[in-house]
Every structure is written in structure tokens, then in C-alpha cells.
Amino acid sequence: MAKQNPDLSLLFHALSDPTRRMMLTRLAQGPAPVSELAGPTGLRLPTVMRHLSVLEGAGLVATQKDGRVRSCAIVPEALAPMRDWLDEQRALWEARLDRLDDYVMTLMKEPK
Template structure:
């Protein structure tokens, strides 16, 4: 079994929720105030704040406060561990499928002779 990476688990947990993914999509355009992020969700502000806390804990966003206004910004490089893990998994499975294909072709070739 592979080593458990708690940071990767936090990242995938944060990305598992559709509301959090939509917040990230919005923040990919430009930083936004919490109230602006909450408006399209239809959720109450405390609920949105919990979603933002999960995203911030995973390192996907940073927040800053200016007076009473809290602004959020995306941290795009925080996605790199997930991208690396998925690329590694893709390479493993492509290798397995290539070996399976070679085996099947070899069996078909042997049966054909």
C-alpha cells in the first residue's frame, strides 16, 4: 500500500464538493469578496464560510481582510500535488493496459498458428 499523504487527502476532500469547486472556478477569474462568492450559491454566509475554511485549510485559497471586507484569492499551484498524483496513476494504468494488450495480442497470435 502506498504512503498516505494527508495533504493530498485534504486537497481531494476540498475538491469533492460541488460548491467548493464552483467557488474555485469563480476565483480562477479574479479574487472576490466572500459576499460575492456566497450570492450565487444561495447558501447562508456561515455555510459559505465553512466551505471557504475547507478550501483554505487545503491551501487552495488565501483570504485577506480589509476592514469588514474579507477577500479570497485562488492559489493555482496548490493543485500540483493532485495533478502529480493523477499523472502517476495514469502512467501506472497505461502501463498495465499496454501489457494487457501485448498479452492478448500474443495469445491471439499463438491461437492463430
């Protein structure tokens, strides 16, 4: 089986961890250095670094180093593929429900 949309896999996987979602939510309020990101999690810095790199790998967060401080910021457009998938999926389901409607209508109009 082909890999088909590894982006989505990375994205969903990045979001599947509460710590990472917490970090994202914090970053939604504005950029922050790594330690400030780590604070609320109660986790050690290396652990947080790992989560951060997962978020970066998924394209959800961009970072840059300023002196000895690494500043982290959210990448708003990164969620677009997820939204697209969601919409596409909903469209498929609705199409199915429509076809089901048609089918039922056909049955009802069936002579006898």
C-alpha cells in the same frame, strides 16, 4: 494503515462539493470578498465561511483581511498534487496495458 498523503485527501475532499467548486470557479475570475462569493450560492454567510475554510485548509484558496473585508483568491499551484496523482495513475494503467500486450504477444509466439 499509514495515512499516506493527507494533502491529496484534503484536496479531493475540498473539490467534492459543488458549492466549493462553484466558489473556486468564481475566484478563477479574480479575487472576491466573502459576501460576493456567497451571493450566487444562495447559502448563508456562516455556511459559506465553512466552505471557504475547507478550501483554505486544502490550500486551494488564500485570504487576507483588509479592514472589515476578507479578500479571497485562488492558489493556482494548489492543484498540482492532484494533477501529479492523475498522471501517475495513468502511467500505472498504461504500464499495465503494455504488460498485457507483452503477455498476449508471448502467447502468440508460443511454439505450438
